[in-house]
Amino acid sequence: MPQLSPNPDSAPALIVIDMQLRLAPAMADYQQVCARVDLLSQVATKLELAHIITEQNPQGLGATDPCLVTPSAKVVAKDTFSAVQSEAFIAALEPLGESHLYLCGMESHVCVYHSANELLARGYQVTVLADAVCSRDPENKALALAQLRHNGAQICSSETVIFAWMNSCRHPQFRDILALIK
Template sequence: MMVNSMLTLRAEASTVVSVDCQQKILSIVSDSDTLVPRAAKFVQAARILGVPVVRVEQNPSRLGPTVPQLAEAMGEVEPIGKMTFSLFRTAETEKAVKTAAAGRGKQLVLFGVEAHVCVLQSALDALSLGYDVFVLADLCSSVKPADWDFAMRRMCQAGVVVTTAQTAGFELLSSADNPCFKEAQSYLKQL
């Protein structure tokens, strides 16, 4: 059966990107106390399903590393630093995404902070590069809720699929017949 790639996520076509989930940023945004453990569970489920994960960090020398709980969920995934807000405007981070996505398809699943700055600019640039972009609204945050709200609206208007972590996770899982069903579901049910 042929499936429109913009309608349904597929594990074999997807790459997950964690955008700037660093303590100094997370300490000032809304709902970070729930965002971090949920993001870690989503990443664990994605990795079980064989979906590659890319970890980018904004100005890591000033803003520090990815928060430990999420970094642990990512395992051996090394962080790639950037100074630009869009990860596609830094050669190293753009290359990391292209390398992770090579031979897989053009579906990108983004989450992180801040929704109206780095996530938004990365999503819009990814669209312009031909990616099918999915943003996990419940794993994104901003200092001001209005900034988060308008970022989600703007991304929707531009053609980004805005969804939730659990919805995306179960799309990646796809079937109860999946050999990874039980293990992945144990994380997805907690989202």
């Protein structure tokens, strides 16, 4: 498997993990999480951030929720729980050279968890967006977020990250993005 090479001077990238409609009915708080992921995807598009969407076994589980697929997103299929073990994911991520990856999606304690841990092990800064991840059982989500924090991932909210991406109210997209948030 090729090694990923993070670039410490690069822009952030949004990674949406396995937000597939066939899985949605089983998830706790799917509608709220989907709304957060949609917001993050729209903001990433406006800010021209790298944006990768993974799909776990799309032949069996179907495609990503169509409302989350933006023209700028690169959609990659995988069959491993960790996206990092997918050649397609590596092929999409490596040319970007991003060093700070923002993860959202489902399930918190399976694919998000394993992807985040392997990215951390490879030297990436990883932020998991607590209000933009879900699991079937909320307790599994809570346990996964606690363990990821212990393992070195940052855990924060979507709005915190969105404002960090803009850095200032002087950002040219500030008003447009603020309108999306409100």
